[in-house]
Amino acid sequence: MYTVCRLYGFVAMDGLKAIVIGAGIGGLTTGIALRQAGYEVEIHDRVRDLRPIGSGISLWSNGVKVLNRLGLGQKLAAIGGNMNYMEYRHLSGDLLNHISLQPLVEEVGQRPYPVARRDLQNVLLETFESAGGKLTLGAKCIGILEGFSNITAKFEDGSTSTGDLLVAADGVRSLLRQYIVGEAIEPQYAGYVNWNGLVPISTDLGPADMWSIYVGEHKRASMMPVAGDRFYFFFDVPLPRGTVNDVANYKTELRKHFQGWTEPVQLLIDRLEPETVARVEIHDVGPISKMVKGRVALLGDAAHATCPDLGQGGCQAIEDGWVLANYLTSTTLSVPDALRRYESDRKVRTTEIVNKARNRAETIHGKDPEVTQKWYDQLAKESPLDVTKAIAKIISGGPLH
Ligand SMILES: Cc1cc2nc3c(=O)[nH]c(=O)nc-3n(C[C@H](O)[C@H](O)[C@H](O)COP(=O)(O)OP(=O)(O)OC[C@H]3O[C@@H](n4cnc5c(N)ncnc54)[C@H](O)[C@@H]3O)c2cc1C
Numbered sequence: 001m002y003t004v005c006r007l008y009g010f011v012a013m014d015g016l017k018a019i020v021i022g023a024g025i026g027g028l029t030t031g032i033a034l035r036q037a038g039y040e041v042e043i044h045d046r047v048r049d050l051r052p053i054g055s056g057i058s059l060w061s062n063g064v065k066v067l068n069r070l071g072l073g074q075k076l077a078a079i080g081g082n083m084n085y086m087e088y089r090h091l092s093g094d095l096l097n098h099i100s101l102q103p104l105v106e107e108v109g110q111r112p113y114p115v116a117r118r119d120l121q122n123v124l125l126e127t128f129e130s131a132g133g134k135l136t137l138g139a140k141c142i143g144i145l146e147g148f149s150n151i152t153a154k155f156e157d158g159s160t161s162t163g164d165l166l167v168a169a170d171g172v173r174s175l176l177r178q179y180i181v182g183e184a185i186e187p188q189y190a191g192y193v194n195w196n197g198l199v200p201i202s203t204d205l206g207p208a209d210m211w212s213i214y215v216g217e218h219k220r221a222s223m224m225p226v227a228g229d230r231f232y233f234f235f236d237v238p239l240p241r242g243t244v245n246d247v248a249n250y251k252t253e254l255r256k257h258f259q260g261w262t263e264p265v266q267l268l269i270d271r272l273e274p275e276t277v278a279r280v281e282i283h284d285v286g287p288i289s290k291m292v293k294g295r296v297a298l299l300g301d302a303a304h305a306t307c308p309d310l311g312q313g314g315c316q317a318i319e320d321g322w323v324l325a326n327y328l329t330s331t332t333l334s335v336p337d338a339l340r341r342y343e344s345d346r347k348v349r350t351t352e353i354v355n356k357a358r359n360r361a362e363t364i365h366g367k368d369p370e371v372t373q374k375w376y377d378q379l380a381k382e383s384p385l386d387v388t389k390a391i392a393k394i395i396s397g398g399p400l401h
Contacts, residue, residue, distance in 0.1 A: 016040070016335075017163035019153050021141045021176060023050055025057075026300025026317030027169035028124035032070050033325035035131040042161055043133060044153065046140035050125070052117035054278045055197045056232025058211075058224060059120070060391070061110040062398030063315030066322040068110070069400060075123045080113025081225035081232070084209040086387070088379045091216030093262030096379045097387070104388035108395045114211070114224040114232055116198060141170065144179055144296060151295040165295045165335045167324070169317070172283055174302035180293040187283035189241045190307045190358065192365045195250060196234040197277040201225060205264050205271075214265055215376060218366030221258060221265045233268055238365045241281060250274040282307055284358055287351040292339040297324060304350040307361035310394065312353050320346055323399050349397055356394070 018034045020027045023045040031041045059067075059080070067076050088096040105111050129135065140156040144166060152162045168176035178184050199205070206212040211224040218238050223231040237257045254269045285305040291298045300317030307313075323345055327338040366372045 016165075017042070018165050018167060019044065019151070019161050019163040020167040020169055021045075021153060022169035022171055022300070022302070023125070023135060023137075024052075024169060024171060024300060024317070025120065025124065025314045026302075026321060027167065028121070028128050029066070029070070029318045030167050030169060030299060030321035030324060031128045031133045032072075032124065032131060033321050034328070035128065035133045036070065037325050037329045039328075040163075041128075041133045042163070043128070043135045044139035044141060044155065044161070045135070045137055046156075048138045050121065050135075050137060052121050054117055054280065055276070056114060056116050056224070056226055056234075057120065057314050058112060058114045058232075058311040059318075060112045060311055060315050060395055061105070061108045062312075062395045062400070063318040064110050064113055065398065065400040066318045069322065070127070072123060072127060075127075076113055076115070079115045079119035079123060079227045080111070081115070081227060082209045083112060083114055083211050083224055085207070086211045087206075087213065089212065089214050089262070090376075091214055091219075091258075091261045091265075093214075093264075096215070096376070097382060097384060099384040099387050101388065103385055104392050104395075107388070107392045114226050116226045116228070116230065116232065119227065141176065144176065146294050146296070165297065165328070165339065167297050167299050168302050169299045170302050172285055172301040172305035174298070176296070177285075177288070177298060177302055180296055180298050181288055181290050185285060185288060187285050187305060190282040190284055190361045190365075191367065192236050192238045192282055192361070193243065194234055194236050194280045194282055194308070195254065195277055196232070196280070197272050198226070198230045198232055199223075199268065199271045199273075201229045201231050205231060205267055212264070214261060215364075215379070216261070218364070218369070218372055219257060220364060221261065221268065223264075223268065233272070236282075236365065245279050247274050247277070247279075250277055250279065282361070284354060284361075286354050287347070291343040291347060292336075295335050295339065297339050297342060299324065303346075304354050306350075306354050307357040309360040309364055310353065310357040312357060312394065315398075316350055316353055319349070319398050326399070345399075352397070353394070 017040040020043040086099040143154040145152040214221040220236040327341040
């Protein structure tokens with residue numbers, strides 16, 4: 001039986017139950033969208049304590065628009081950093097390009113928000129739970145049983161849960177991906193390591209409303225404002241896979257890799273607190289051939305982990321959740337039919353983003369040093385409007401134009 005959901009105008013299928021595996025950005029956004037559409041929603045995550053990996057994330061306007069549409073606009077504005085400008089500088093500190101983000105905001109109709117991951121997770125979690133969603137932690141999904149008219153998730157502790165559809169939002173090392181794609185797909189190392197964390201904003205690091213990016217030697221050091229007078233910072237360094245990850249060495253490593261770089265970069269290394277820093281070898285996934293099988297849909301990094309060089313991986317997971325909920329609530333043939341529509345919509349968009357982000361990662365991190373040098377040269381010459389237009393083009397490819 002179909003009813004109109006009072007708050008959001010969706011056509012909802014009463015009594016249908018969605019099982020979501022993974023309580024990351026993708027799983028939680030999907031949980032909220034489906035809950036608001038009238039689904040019973042269970043999210044299961046293997047961890048006992050839900051803590052985001054990494055410190056900050058830049059939510060570009062395409063992701064923000066979806067969260068606005070889910071009713072989170074004010075909460076997001078409260079946790080979002082006031083980022084009005086971007087600046088590229090050479091490792092010496094020399095200015096390469098100063099870019100106002102105002103033309104971008106005017107073109108796409110929404111500010112981007114850099115946010116602390118913990119803040120974003122709190123907002124998503126609180127919204128999901130207050131909408132009546134159920135979260136179970138310490139629940140590692142180890143398999144799926146597809147019935148004729150339902151789907152069952154099996155968990156490590158022997159328990160099971162049965163529903164009308166299952167969303168596999170289990171991240172870059174997804175266990176459930178193989179069930180859908182039919183073969184094991186190993187994430188691909190992007191060739192560089194990223195350190196990220198939060199430090200208090202101070203003017204000797206950079207202006208409080210600026211995303212500052214220092215480039216050189218195929219590396220990056222970057223800071224952007226988030227709420228609470230903090231900069232979310234990151235460092236990128238091309239390194240072979242499997243270098244030692246020892247928190248006691250972070251400062252020494254960074255001092256070595258960024259030796260001779262300008263003063264704010266040195267100050268940033270001095271001020272960071274290693275115990276709160278994440279050190280990640282960057283991987284991506286795909287493009288993959290399939291995103292759905294029967295009543296099971298892959299979503300977010302499980303389907304298309306994306307090099308962070310476009311700042312779009314999390315935004316794509318958010319878009320996925322929205323699009324999936326839309327097909328499930330606007331088409332009425334069957335759950336597998338709605339999932340097929342989700343797949344054909346999202347494969348095009350996410351394939352383009354994964355490829356673009358990998359390309360950009362290679363350009364930034366010196367896969368071909370000549371290409372990287374050309375990029376440095378171009379940064380100094382590029383018109384700021386061309387930069388914001390290129391970002392707007394990516395944003396405008398999202399489901400909410
Ligand atoms: C350094 C870095 C910077 C980034 N910067 C940006 C940015 O600026 N902007 C942007 O949009 N994106 C960015 N991203 C990408 C973004 O972080 C990811 O795309 C996003 O977090 C993916 O969310 P997800 O929900 O798909 O997966 P995840 O966040 O990985 O969540 C998966 C969840 O599934 C759970 N899980 C896994 N297996 C199981 C199982 N078998 N059973 C139960 N639970 C399971 C995990 O515990 C986890 O909680 C960045 C990524 C990195 C690494």
